[in-house]
Amino acid sequence: MPDRLSVDDARYDFGAGAGLFGASLTVAPGEIHAVVGLNGSGKTTLMRAVVEMIRLTSGRVRVDGVDVTSLRARDWARVGHVIEQPFAYPEHTVRANLEMAALLHGVGDELTATVDRALGELGIEKFAGVLARRLSLGNRQRLGIAAALQHRPTLIMLDEPTNALDPAGVILVREALLRHAARGAGILVSSHHLDEVARVAHRISVFNRGRVVGALDPSGRDLERTFFRIVHADDESRTS
Numbered sequence: 001m002p003d004r005l006s007v008d009d010a011r012y013d014f015g016a017g018a019g020l021f022g023a024s025l026t027v028a029p030g031e032i033h034a035v036v037g038l039n040g041s042g043k044t045t046l047m048r049a050v051v052e053m054i055r056l057t058s059g060r061v062r063v064d065g066v067d068v069t070s071l072r073a074r075d076w077a078r079v080g081h082v083i084e085q086p087f088a089y090p091e092h093t094v095r096a097n098l099e100m101a102a103l104l105h106g107v108g109d110e111l112t113a114t115v116d117r118a119l120g121e122l123g124i125e126k127f128a129g130v131l132a133r134r135l136s137l138g139n140r141q142r143l144g145i146a147a148a149l150q151h152r153p154t155l156i157m158l159d160e161p162t163n164a165l166d167p168a169g170v171i172l173v174r175e176a177l178l179r180h181a182a183r184g185a186g187i188l189v190s191s192h193h194l195d196e197v198a199r200v201a202h203r204i205s206v207f208n209r210g211r212v213v214g215a216l217d218p219s220g221r222d223l224e225r226t227f228f229r230i231v232h233a234d235d236e237s238r239t240s
């Protein structure tokens with residue numbers, strides 16, 4: 001079976017040293033692969049490139065073995081993502097937002113059951129009838145994640161999914177990721193919370209200056225120290 005995601009030597013130059021400079025990584029079926037890195041290291045840019053929000057200057061991105069430049073509209077239903085801000089129509093209710101997202105992702109049958117399941121998975125049942133613009137930051141994040149997961153995509157990409165979440169939300173997201181990985185989805189997740197990603201990730205890659213420069217062992221000790229050692233070694237190798 002091909003990797004759910006494979007990125008080979010991705011390059012995109014924003015100028016002033018920002019962008020992607022030879023980023024490569026894979027996400028296997030059933031794998032949770034976390035990417036950690038300093039602010040501005042390029043984690044979000046990598047995810048934006050995967051969904052073609054930016055078109056790479058060079059390099060290759062494949063989803064389930066298919067080059068993203070040749071994915072058809074319906075193939076994108078295999079992907080679920082929250083990149084940067086979770087998207088929601090502010091003047092629609094939580095339920096209506098989930099219904100629209102489900103329809104856009106090709107959920108035809110069992111729309112109500114799908115949305116009910118998503119509301120439960122992220123613990124936002126009681127907000128089903130609330131306008132999205134009235135949600136707290138954390139509940140908006142829960143809505144975005146619910147919308148990204150509900151159609152059971154084979155590739156899931158979540159950019160700092162637990163940033164605004166309370167401890168209960170962090171646990172719900174952790175359990176959801178484990179459940180979706182167990183059914184065979186590949187999951188790419190970025191985070192700044194080393195201890196949190198170590199609880200769920202099978203692999204942790206360290207991103208620096210637009211590419212993967214090392215790995216952390218999720219069961220290892222003192223992740224923070226190892227993280228900084230890898231980042232500083234990469235910085236030094238590029239300035240020397």
Ligand SMILES: Nc1ncnc2c1ncn2[C@@H]1O[C@H](COP(=O)(O)OP(=O)(O)OP(=O)(O)O)[C@@H](O)[C@H]1O
Nearest residue numbers: 014017018019037038039040041042043044045046
């Ligand atoms: N549209 C843009 N134009 C110019 N530079 C950009 C643009 N988008 C991102 N950048 C720059 O690219 C670099 C990587 O940004 P990116 O958002 O991918 O980092 P990140 O690792 O996700 O950071 P954070 O942890 O803060 O979310 C940053 O220096 C950022 O300022």
